[in-house]
Amino acid sequence: MKAFDHRKYRAAPVINLPDRQWPNRTITRAPRWASVDLRDGNQALLEPMNVGQKRRLWALLVKLGFKEIEVGFPSASQPDYDFVRWLIEAKQIPDDVTLQVLVQAREDLILRTFDALKGAKRAIVHVYNSTSTVQRERVFGLDRDGIIKIASQGAAMVKREADKHPETEWTFEYSPESFSNTEVDFAVAVCEAVMDVWQPSAEKPCIINLPSTVESTTPNVYADQIEYFATRISRRDALILSVHTHNDRGCGVAAAELAVLAGADRVEGTLLGNGERTGNMDITTMAMNLYSQGVDPELDLSNPDEIIAVAQECTGIALHPRHPWFGELVYTAFSGSHQDAIRKCLHQQKEDEPWQVAYLPIDPKDLGRDYQAVIRVNSQSGKGGVAFVLERDYGLVLPRWLQVDLAQVVQKASEARSGEIDGASIHALFRQNFVVDQGAVALHGYQIRHEGGHDVVEATISENGAQRQLHGEGEGALSAFIDALMRFSGRQINVVDYSEHAIGAGTDAEAAAYVQLNINGQRYSGAGFDHDTVSASLKAVLSALNRACSIAGEAMAA
Structure with a gap:
């Protein structure tokens, strides 16, 4: 274990914020959501999406209710450029949806970006440069002034090109990349310099996005960074404070939630958490977390099967059966004591009262699911071994979800007979209920x-x-x-x-x-x-x- 030495690492610095307010707050409304599935999510795939997949995912994001969608990096990728042009020229952007694109603070890339956006009714141009200590010292070899110069010049170029196209309603977004690993006072200084160029107002705000590009500390420290920034930046009413968290420590959702408590107005993320390394912040999870607390998530997540199917087709990534809210096994109880508690609570639950069911934080029917009480059996169980009997006697290897459905049918028949059911009867029930291709x-x-x-x-x-x-x-x-x-x-x-x-x-x-x-x-x-x-x-x-x-x-x- 000599190579596994914790002493080579050091704890991230904490923020001196004795008057922090976020621990005493609660989230009472959904933030502004911004999907980055087609950009951050796409660039993290082993095989990037093809045109058909991008179009299908775009349609799903619009259907779910996203109003701001980052669709790519058109200056760095011809497929991204072509997709942006298709959205605009084929009039695929609803009036209440805003296109967002990403670009580095480099003139040639900014020119290409505005070329891709010609004819857009409304667009967000998201410009960024790296600001963290390690990036300054080991990648760019620049001091703080050098980094601020890059940011200011990039902001000026974005403003200059936008002024050439007054027919488009522009919103400017700036990210100090690796904000969470940047000295927070310096992050404020860089963003002040960008805002000095853009001169935002309450009527025409800019977006300042503070990413946890690589999650390297606990969510409470990130919340402190956000509150420090939100209470020190000038012209707070002239900016929309956005966050973009990653899941390297498994806390991407928690960090985004605490950031909203700390003053963030807007949250960027992806469906089901797709993204680089361990993934982006999972918008579906955070939105469902709000829903379970009686807060309208302002996204339509009522058909998770469609979301899962489209996301899996477009990303090639299967959903874990224990994924929060949407996983296949989330509403299944294997424990007998859990089953008993859930049944008793469901029997007493009234439609006109707040949801109070043990082990079920929400009503599965809200997501088109049913509570599934399944006792696991094996070849030695002697009773209820439905799947075992069908495989042993008939060569039928039923998938788990069909075992669940069939077990419920068999249980009802067993209760009606007040006794055991033999293999032939189980097989007959299976064919009667699930092999009906010659029905109506x-x-x-x-x-x-x-x-x-x-x-x-x-x-x-x-x-x-x-x-x-x-x-x-x-x-x-x-x-x-x-x-x-x-x-x-x-x-x-x-x-x-x-x-x-x-x-x-x-x-x-x-x-x-x-x-x-x-x-x-x-x-x-x-x-x-x-x-x-x-x-x-x-x-x-x-x-x-x-x-x-x-x-x-x-x-x-x-």
Whole structure:
């Protein structure tokens, strides 16, 4: 363990702030949110997003209610430049949404940035330079005056170029990069110099963004830095104080929350915390934290399955099952005592009273989820080994989420019989409830072709005996079929999870497919079987859809 020596590190300096006020405050309203998914989040990916992924993520961010979205670094990346031009020229920016772009304090990059923004109705130009001690001394070899000069010159160039385009409503943003590792009095001095150039006012404020570029201390120290800055900077009413935290110590959300208590007006972050190293501050987590305290987050997070699906498709990063609020296992209790407490609280919970349920900080239904009480069983349990029995006797390897749904069906049947249920009965219940591809809606045939970089499906289905022709497009047969069903049914359908395996071996092996869909905010599971894997997956989708229609008592084309 000689290489693991804590003595090579030193504690970050604390701030002398004996009159600090933030510990006595509470957050009573949401901050201004700014998404940096398409810039900070994108630059952290092993494979940066393609055009289609950027467009889909942009659409999601707008749908969720973000009003300020940083979309890229157009001066440093041709794809970012092209994406900015597409947003402007294709008129993809709603009137209440402001485009934000990042640029270093360098003239050639600033010129390129304004060229990318030509024709924008409204834009935030976010300029930055590094100010920390280690950057000054070991990267740039400059003293404090040299760093202030870079910042002032960058601010002047931004103002000069903006003045050439009065048709655009400009907002200027400045970040002293690595603020949290900068002497706080020097950070104030640098920002004062920038504001001297921009001359902001209460009617036309600038944004001063104070990033914890690398989280290196506890959140309370960062809060002290923010309060020190907020109470020492001049023209406080002429600036919007913004923060941008990272998660190197696992405290990105906590640091942002304490920063808001300390005076921050605005918070930059990403969906689900994507970003460099351990990630950016997770806006979904902070927003849900506010929601759980009775504060309107001013973002629509009611369909987390859609957020997870789009984020995963665009970033290639799967969500951890224990992720705060949105993780797959968040509303599942394995402990018998927890299950008992939750059941008792739910039985007493009234609709017109504040939420008070043990072990559940919010009502899962707010996020389209259900409370799942699952007792883990194994091959030695003797009772309730539903998944074990199906795998042992029928070769069915059910994914966990389908085990949950089936266990509830089996439990009800067991209670009705007042005794044990054998393997054949469990299998019959499984097929009766989850293999319903020949229900009200059935698949009669389909064709798939690849054109224009995506798949096109033409399918023939019957609904209560009447045949219908469906058309859909997507990346893969499953995605195209889902698109076809959404067009026909008018429902919003997202794939939450999918699993498949072979039953048996050789040429006679059958494919088993399992799918969990989010249909209009509710989850439904289905299974399908066929000797062809694609057919099995499409049948699984129809099983889930038939199950949803049966539970809701509706026809598919609602």
